[in-house]
Amino acid sequence: MKQFLFLFLLACSPSLLLRAQQTSPDSLLPVRGFCIAAPKPGDVDRFIKFIDEELATRKVNTLILRVDYDYRYKSHPELADTNALSKQDVEKLVAACRKHNMDLIPQVNLLGHQSWANKPGKLLAVYPQFDETPDVKMPDKYEWPNADNLYCKSYCPLHPDVHKIVFDIVDEICDAFHATSFHAGMDEVFYIGEMQCPRCGGRDKAELFANEVRLINDHLKQKNRRLWIWGDRLIDGKTTGIGEWEASYNNTYRAVDMIPKDVIVCDWHYERADKTPVYFAMKGLHVITCPWNRPAVAVEQTNDMISFRKTATKEMQPYFYGMMQTVWTGTASFLDGFYNKTPGRNNSDNTDWKCFVDMYNVIGGL
Template sequence: MMKHSYLLVLLICLFSGDLFAQQKPDSLYQVKGFVIVAPKPDGVDEFVKFINKELAPRKVNTLILRVDYNYQFKSHPELRDSAALSESDARKILEACRKNNINIIPEINLLGHQSRAAKTGMLLKAYPEFNETPWIKMPATAADYKWPNADNLYCLSYCPLYPGVHKIIFDLVDEIMDVFEAKAFHAGMDEVFYLGEDKCPRCAGRDKAVLFANEVQTIRDHLAEKNRELWIWGDRLLDGRAAGIGEWAGSYNDTYRAIDMIPKDVVICDWQYEQDNQTPVYFAIKGFRVVTCSRSHPQVAVNQVEDLYRSRAISGRTLKSRFYGIAEMIDSPASEFINANYSRATSSTSGDNAQWNTFKAMFDKMNQLEQRDAK
C-alpha cells in the first residue's frame, strides 16, 4: 500500500511539473524592453550595430519600434513619409533582433498623436476628413506652437467613428506586422486630448470612456483574427486628477473609466517618467499584464526596477504573473539617442536626467538584481 501511494505521489509530481528536480524559477523580468523611434534609412546600419553591441549584451528581449509612417507601405503609398524604411531595411533590423532573441513589436500611433507641434501626420494629411477636430487651425511653424493654447491643441486625433478609417489603418497594421513577422502590435493611444468632441457630428454627446474602450476593442479584435496581441500605453486609463499626476500621465477627459471596459488580454505599457507613482500595481489588480516604462530620470528608473522586483517577490501567483516586465522608452530619434549614448553629440536633453543615463542605470540595476537572485 505504501509503495503504491509513493508511486501515485511521484506521478502527480511528474505530471504537474512540481517535481523539485525539474522546477524552474519564475523569470524575474518576462519583458526586458527597449522602446524607440525607428531609424531613417540612412541610420539602419548604425541601429543594427546598436542592437548587437548594446541591447544584446543587456539581454533585452523586446524591442518596441515606433514606425508610424516611416515605412514604404505598399498598401497605401500615399501614407509614406518622404524618407521611409524599405522592406530590405526592415529585414536588416529583423535579422539582428532574431539573432539576439529579441522580439520586435512595431508601433503605429493610433487614435491620438496624429500631429506633433505644427506638423500634421500622414494619415490626416492624406485623409483630412478623418480629423476629429477639423475646425482647429494648426500653427504655421513649430515655433508658433505654444502650450497651453486656446484650442487645447496638443496632438490631433482621428475620429474613431468615421466610416472607412479602420480599413486604412488596419491595412498598415497588417503590412508592418507581416514585414517584421511580429506577434504583437503597439497601438500607442497615449495622450489623447481630442475625443468625443461636441462639434463632431459622429461623436458628440457620446461617453468618451466608451469611445476609447470601443477603439481598443476594435483594434484588439482585428489583431486577434491572426492570433496577434495588442499593447497600448496606459495613461488614458488613469484618473489624472484623482491621482494628482496631471493630464499627460493621466486622463482629464474621463477616458480612465475605460479600464473596466477593455479586454484583459491587452498588455499595458505604464509610463511614469518623473515620479515613481507605483501605478503598475493598479493595472495588475485590474487584471492586466503591465510593463513599467522609464525614460529620463535614472533614480526613478532604478526605483521602478526595485518596485517590479518587490512586487513579483511578495505577490501571490495570480498577481505575480501580471508584473510583466520593464522597458526604457526613448522618444528622441534613434540616431540622436545613439550618438548621445556614445558621446558623439549633445542632445536637447542634458545632464543627469538624460535618456541614455537612464538607459544605463535601469539595465545595470536589472542585471544586478538578476545576478543577486541567481546566487
C-alpha cells in the same frame, strides 16, 4: 561548463536550483524592453550594431520600433513619408533581432497623436476627413497652452472609412516585421468625443476609447497578434494627482474596466515612480513600467517591479510583466548621446541613454 553547473546543482541541491530560477531575469522580469523611433535608412546598420553590442548583451528581449509612416507601404503608398524604410531595411532589423531571440514589435500611433506642433501627421494630411476636430486649425507657430487646447489631433474613431485605411497599414507593417504583437500607441488622447463631431459628439469618452481598443484588438486577434498600448488614458489623473499628461482628465480612465484583459499596458511615468503597476495588475492587465530620462526614477521603478513580482500572490504575479526603457529623441540623436556619453541639461545625468544604462545595470545584477 554551464551544462555541468546545471547538472551539479540539480544533483546536489534541487532547492538551490529552484531559488536560482526564481531570481533569474526571465522569472523576475519576463519583459525587458527598449522602445525607440525606427531608424532612418542611413542609420539601420549603425542601429543593428547597437542591437548586437548593447541590447543583446544586456539581455533585452523586446524591441519596440515606432514606425508610424516611416515605411514604404505598398497598400497605401500615399501615406509613406520621405526617406522611409524599405522592406529590405526592415528584414535586416528582423534578422538582427531574431539572432538574439528578441521580439520585434512595430508601433503605429492610432487614435491620438495624429499631429505634432503645427503640422498634421501623414494620415490627416492625406485624409483630412478623418479629423475629429476639423474646426481646430493648425497654427503657424505652435505654443502651449493655447485657446483650442491643441496638443495633438485625433482621428474620429466612428468615421466609417478610417479603419479600412489604418488596418491595411497595421497588417502590412506587422507582416513586414513578422510580428506577433503590435503597439497602437493611444497615449495623450485629448480630443475624443468632441461635441462638434457629428458622430462622436455627446458620447461617453470612456466607451469611445474602450471601443477603439476592442476594435483594434479584435482585428489583431484574427492573425493571433497581441495588442500593446500606453496606459496613461486608463488612469484617473485628478483623483491620483498624477495630472493630465501621464493620466486622464477627460474621463477616459473608466475604460480600464471595459477593455479586453489580454491587452498589454505600457505604464509610463518619467518624473516619479508612481505605483500604478499595482492598479493595472489588480484590474487583471499585464503591465510594463516605462521610464525615460531620469536614471534615479528608473532604478526605483525597476526595484519596485522586481519587488511587486517577488512579493505578489501567485494569482497576481504574472500581471507584473517587466520594464521597458523609452527613448523620445530620434535614433541618430540617441546613438550619438549614448556613444559620446553626452551629459544632459546643466551637465546633469538626466538623459535617456544614462537612464538605459542604469536601469539595465540593476537588471544585470539579478
